[in-house]
Amino acid sequence: MPHPTTTDAPAEYPFGAVTPTEAGQRYRAIAVDRPMTKVTMPFGGDVWVIHRNSAARQMLADSRFVREPFRTGERVVPYFVEFPDFLKTTIQFEDPPHHTKLRKLVQRSISPKRVKAMRDSAIEFANHLIDEMVAKGGPVNLVEEYTVALPIQMLANLLGVPPEDRPKFQKWSSSTLAVANMPEEEVVANMTELVVYMMALIEERRREPREDLLSDLANARDKDDSLTDGEILPIALVLIIGGFDNTANFIGAGVLSLLRNPDQLEVFLSDPDGVAPTAVEEILRHGRMAIGDKVTGGGGMVPFVATEDVTIEGQFIAKGEAALFDPMCCGHDGVALEHDDVFDIRRENNPHLTLSYGMHHCLGAPLARMEMQVGLAELYKRIPELTLAGEAIVDKDNLTQAITDLPVTW
Amino acid sequence: MPKVFYTQPDGVERVIDGTVGDSVMSTAVQNGVNGIVGQCGGALSCATCHVYLDPTEMKLFDDPSEDEDDMLECTASDREDNSRLSCQLVLSEGTDLHVTIPDEQA
Numbered sequence: 001m002p003h004p005t006t007t008d009a010p011a012e013y014p015f016g017a018v019t020p021t022e023a024g025q026r027y028r029a030i031a032v033d034r035p036m037t038k039v040t041m042p043f044g045g046d047v048w049v050i051h052r053n054s055a056a057r058q059m060l061a062d063s064r065f066v067r068e069p070f071r072t073g074e075r076v077v078p079y080f081v082e083f084p085d086f087l088k089t090t091i092q093f094e095d096p097p098h099h100t101k102l103r104k105l106v107q108r109s110i111s112p113k114r115v116k117a118m119r120d121s122a123i124e125f126a127n128h129l130i131d132e133m134v135a136k137g138g139p140v141n142l143v144e145e146y147t148v149a150l151p152i153q154m155l156a157n158l159l160g161v162p163p164e165d166r167p168k169f170q171k172w173s174s175s176t177l178a179v180a181n182m183p184e185e186e187v188v189a190n191m192t193e194l195v196v197y198m199m200a201l202i203e204e205r206r207r208e209p210r211e212d213l214l215s216d217l218a219n220a221r222d223k224d225d226s227l228t229d230g231e232i233l234p235i236a237l238v239l240i241i242g243g244f245d246n247t248a249n250f251i252g253a254g255v256l257s258l259l260r261n262p263d264q265l266e267v268f269l270s271d272p273d274g275v276a277p278t279a280v281e282e283i284l285r286h287g288r289m290a291i292g293d294k295v296t297g298g299g300g301m302v303p304f305v306a307t308e309d310v311t312i313e314g315q316f317i318a319k320g321e322a323a324l325f326d327p328m329c330c331g332h333d334g335v336a337l338e339h340d341d342v343f344d345i346r347r348e349n350n351p352h353l354t355l356s357y358g359m360h361h362c363l364g365a366p367l368a369r370m371e372m373q374v375g376l377a378e379l380y381k382r383i384p385e386l387t388l389a390g391e392a393i394v395d396k397d398n399l400t401q402a403i404t405d406l407p408v409t410w
Numbered sequence: 411m412p413k414v415f416y417t418q419p420d421g422v423e424r425v426i427d428g429t430v431g432d433s434v435m436s437t438a439v440q441n442g443v444n445g446i447v448g449q450c451g452g453a454l455s456c457a458t459c460h461v462y463l464d465p466t467e468m469k470l471f472d473d474p475s476e477d478e479d480d481m482l483e484c485t486a487s488d489r490e491d492n493s494r495l496s497c498q499l500v501l502s503e504g505t506d507l508h509v510t511i512p513d514e515q516a
Contacts, residue, residue: 061451103455104480111484112457112516349442359453366458366486366516 013037013049013329014298020289024332024341026297027051031333035313036323039298044078047303048315048323053336053353055313056325060358065304065323066095078303078322090238092302092360099359105220105227106235106363109213110158115366118157122371125153126378134382138409139389143252147406148174150375151247154367159236160205160212165197172197173240194240195233202232213239243364245400250368251375252403254283256392257290257343258376264290264345269384272377279345280372285331285352288401290343293394300324301356327353383410412501415508416443430503434496435459445511452497457484458516459496464508468492471499487512 009025011033018026030037035055036048050056059065069075070083071093077083087093091102108114126146133145152170161169175182175190182190202218209215217232258265258279268275289295303324310317317323331352332340355362362368379386390407412430414437417423428437438446438459447458454477463471471494474482478498482489496509 057451100453100455104477107455107457108480108484111481112486112514113484116486116514348444351439351442355449357449358451359455361449361451361456365449365456369516 013051014039015296017294017296020292020295021341023289023295023297023328027329027332028334028340030297030329031335035315041078042080043082044076044322046322047078047300048317048321049298049300050312050323050325051329052313052333053330053351055315056330056353057357058312059304059310059323059325060353060356060360062310063096064306064308064310066307067093067302067304068095069305070303071095075305075322078324080299086234086237087241090234091363092238096359102227102231102235103359103363105217106213109216110239110364110367112366114158115370118154118367119370119374121157122150122154122374123378126150126374127382130378130382139407140409142255142406142408143248143404146379147251147255147375148244148248150251151244151368151371154371155239155243158213158367159201159239160210160214161201169194169197173244195237198233198236199229202229202236239364242362243367245402247364247368247371249400249402250283250287251372252392252406253287253291254280254372254376255379255386255408256388256403256406257283257287258345258380259386259388260292261290261343264343267345268376269380272380275345276373276377277369278347278350279376280369281350281352282343282345282347283372283376284354285337285350286340286343288328289332291392295328297329298326299328300326302360325353327356385410412503413506414438414501415506416446417508417510418445419511419513428501430501432501434461434499434501434507434509436497437501438496443511445515446496447516448497449516450497454478454481454495454497456516457481457486457495460485460487460512460515461494461496461499461509462490462512463492463494463499464510465492467507470502470505470507474498485512486514486516 009029011029013030015026031051035052036050038046039049040046070077071088129146129149133140152173156166156169172190172194175187202214205215206218209219220227258268268279301324303322305322306317306319309319336351355365386408389409392403393405395402395404411427414426414428414434426437426441435448439448449458450456478495482493
């Protein structure tokens with residue numbers, strides 16, 4: 001694949017906070033210069049951070065990159081934060097063949113087909129939340145009233161949490177969210193209650209299966225004879241933690257990026273349902289930069305370890321070295337997309353890697369896409385005159401840079 | 411060089427010169443053909459590269475494996491008799507293929 005050849009921007013990586021325009025120029029300059037950079041992480045030592053979209057795809061599709069040494073504790077995960085042990089028991093740290101087995105079981109329950117069947121209930125719930133907001137009157141914090149509640153409700157629905165338990169499920173689950181910004185002791189207490197509750201629910205669904213994910217998983221045991229409660233719980237938790245936080249955050253980023261780009265907001269308002277699918281992909285790729293705040297160059301998904309010497313786009317990665325990719329850089333490498341510095345919500349070909357790629361691609365991708373599409377389209381269909389009622393607050397201390405307060409009115 | 415004819419749901423057709431050994435999915439993704447996502451990269455775990463293969467070309471391929479068959483039950487658009495996951499359709503010398511992309515993929 002060709003790489004662009006001209007740029008004047010510096011190619012150091014990582015880099016400190018700069019304007020989105022400059023960040024885009026730097027991402028491109030780095031990708032021209034090299035496919036990856038070796039970076040020493042705050043935890044776990046060195047890791048190759050991949051910058052080019054094509055090189056990232058190559059790594060993600062190569063079965064010689066595994067996560068076993070992280071799962072077994074043989075190696076500390078080289079990353080920006082320390083990974084809690086329970087996260088290392090989840091499906092994202094598994095390798096084939098066990099990963100394949102778990103993934104197959106979960107995938108059916110969260111497949112494009114199953115998610116399509118959930119769309120009507122998502123629309124209904126989004127409108128219920130909007131009704132409450134409208135009744136209350138602006139200004140409101142959209143994060144509290146809308147962007148968090150929608151994904152939590154949808155995941156409760158998918159997992160099979162009964163309606164009467166949803167308020168407490170929402171309380172426990174939302175404590176894990178970066179957007180909730182809660183003290184650590186409270187997070188631990190809520191997480192413990194959530195785990196106890198989920199274990200009981202798994203047991204109940206094993207006895208009396210229904211049409212939901214936990215029932216599917218609990219009763220897969222009979223067909224496959226080895227999916228234990230200990231395997232089901234981490235799947236549920238990774239969906240809760242990965243699913244709510246990121247989806248809530250991206251819906252918020254989507255609203256804010258549209259409000260800050262009136263030309264694109266006009267495009268969106270012209271046909272919310274029609275534009276929502278491409279808008280969501282563009283928000284996933286570029287939304288954070290379209291907000292206009294300064295961005296730092298340095299980020300990445302969970303790493304892998306090379307089990308053999310591997311060369312990717314000319315860069316030698318030795319056996320035992322770790323590698324990850326920076327999705328922001330891969331969405332702005334000057335090659336994968338045309339005019340990648342432009343926020344274009346009608347962009348049709350959008351090979352961003354925000355939901356990753358290969359066998360570890362985001363488990364909840366179909367659900368996340370649907371929730372974002374519904375969340376944005378319903379909001380703007382009902383309240384097209386939505387405007388900011390103050391400064392949005394971003395938690396810059398948090399890895400995901402969550403928007404914790406998005407004051408809006410109409 | 412095998413050609414792949416991709417027809418969008420609105421009838422617009424695009425022809426790509428493929429490479430022997432590549433799949434219909436990877437050929438689409440590398441050339442920016444809309445409507446084929448292929449998020450799992452061919453690991454049979456996403457059901458986002460669903461296509462309808464020209465019925466006369468079904469005989470060029472073995473029947474779907476058990477894993478493909480499972481994933482074909484998970485696609486966003488309805489499964490038909492000629493439904494295939496395009497990551498499993500590998501191009502061979504001298505054989506052009508014709509696929510129609512469904513309305514919804516993911």
